[in-house]
Amino acid sequence: MKAIKTLLISIILTILNPAESAAQNDLPVLTNLNEIDNSITGINNYWLEMGSDTFGKPILIPVVVIQGFTSGPTLGLTAAIHGNELNGIAIIHELVETIDVKLLKGRIVAIPGLNAVSVELDQRRFSDDEDLNRNFPGKETGNRSEQYAYKISERVLPVFDFQIDMHTASFGRTNTMYARADVSNDTIVTLARLQGADIILNSKGTPSFGNTSTSSRTMRAETGLKGNLGITVEYGNPQVYQKDIVSRGLQGVYNSLVYLNMYTGTIEKSKYSTTYCKKSYWIYMEEGGFLEVLVELNQLLKKGDKMAVVKNAFGQVLKEYFAPEDGIVIGKSTNPANMSGGRIIHLGILDN
Ligand SMILES: [Zn+2]
Incomplete structure (x- = not known):
C-alpha cells in the first residue's frame, strides 16, 4: 500500500x-x-x-x-x-x-x-x-x-x-x-x-x-x-x-x-503610418498639483493648443499648459499627482 x-x-x-x-x-x-x-x-x-x-x-x-x-x-x-x-x-x-x-x-x-x-x-x-x-x-x-x-x-x-x-x-x-x-x-x-x-x-x-x-x-x-x-x-x-x-x-x-537577408519571407507593410521626428523633449510642470493631460498619444499639436490643466487640492485651476511649438505627442503622464517638475508630455518635433 x-x-x-x-x-x-x-x-x-x-x-x-x-x-x-x-x-x-x-x-x-x-x-x-x-x-x-x-x-x-x-x-x-x-x-x-x-x-x-x-x-x-x-x-x-x-x-x-x-x-x-x-x-x-x-x-x-x-x-x-x-x-x-x-x-x-x-x-x-x-x-x-x-x-x-x-x-x-x-x-x-x-x-x-x-x-x-x-x-x-x-x-x-x-x-x-x-x-x-x-x-x-x-x-x-x-x-x-x-x-x-x-x-x-x-x-x-x-x-x-x-x-x-x-x-x-x-x-x-x-x-x-x-x-x-x-x-x-x-x-x-x-x-x-x-x-x-x-x-x-x-x-x-x-x-x-x-x-x-x-x-x-x-x-x-x-x-x-x-x-x-x-x-x-x-x-x-x-x-x-x-x-x-x-x-x-x-x-x-x-x-x-x-x-538583413537572414530569413526567407516577405516584408509585411504595417497598417500604421510612421511620423518622423528630428528631436523631442519633455515638458515639465512649473509648480506642483493635480495634472490632467488633455491630449492623446500620436496627436498632432499646433503651437498654442491646450495640452494640460493643473489644479490645486481644492479644485482651483493653477495653470494651463499650451504647446510651445507644433509637434506630436510621443508619450504622456498618466499620474495626476505631481510635484513641481512632474512630466506632462513628451513632445516630438516633426522632421519636415
Ligand atoms: Zn526603458
Whole structure:
C-alpha cells in the first residue's frame, strides 16, 4: 500500500513538474556569449553568468540562441534592461514559438530579461537605484550597476552585428510605439522603418539628460561604438503584456530578419503610418498639483493648443499648459499627482 502511495505521489509530482522546468535548471551556464557553439543548430537555451548575489549564488540571465543551418550575421534582441519593461520579453517568446529555423540564415541571440536583478523586483532601475541604460560602458571594478553594465559590454554586445533594444514607457507614463534611431545611417533607419512604429525619433543614443561623460552612454550608443548597428524600440507601457503591440513588435523582428537577408519571407507593410521626428523633449510642470493631460498619444499639436490643466487640492485651476511649438505627442503622464517638475508630455518635433 505504501509503495502504491509513493508511486502515486511521484506520478503527481511528475505531472506538476514537467521536464521543461527541470530542463531550465540544467542549462549550460556561460561566462561570455562568445562561448556559444555555432555548430549547434536549432533553438538552444543558456544562462549567462553576470556576477553573484549576497548569498554567493550566481546572477544568471536567460539567453535564447536560434541558430540557422547556414552561416550569416547575428541579430541581438535585448529585452528589459529596465526591469519593468516587459513587452519585449513577450515578443521574444512569440518569436521562439513561431520561427521556422530552416528558413533562418545566421542566428538570433535573444535575452528575455537582460536586467535580471530588476525584473525580479518589478522595478525599472538597478539594485543601487541607478539607470543601467545610462551607465555604459560600465567599469570592471566599479559599483553595482557599473560592473553589471561592464559585463553587458564585454560578455553580450560584442557578439551582435545588429541589435534591437526593447523598451517601454516608465511607471506613471504611457508611450506610443516608437523607435529611436540614428537616421543618418541607411541600414539603421531602414530597420527602424520596418518595425511598424508610430514614430521614428532621430537620436544617436547619447544621454538625453545628465552629464555627458564617457560613463553615461546608453547601451545603443555602446553598440554603435563597437561598430554594430542598433535601434531602440519603445513598445507601449511598463509591467504589462500588450497583445497588439507585441504582435506589431514580432512582425518588426521578422521584417528585420528578411531585410538583413537572414530569413526567407516577405516584408509585411504595417497598417500604421510612421511620423518622423528630428528631436523631442519633455515638458515639465512649473509648480506642483493635480495634472490632467488633455491630449492623446500620436496627436498632432499646433503651437498654442491646450495640452494640460493643473489644479490645486481644492479644485482651483493653477495653470494651463499650451504647446510651445507644433509637434506630436510621443508619450504622456498618466499620474495626476505631481510635484513641481512632474512630466506632462513628451513632445516630438516633426522632421519636415
Ligand atoms: Zn526603458
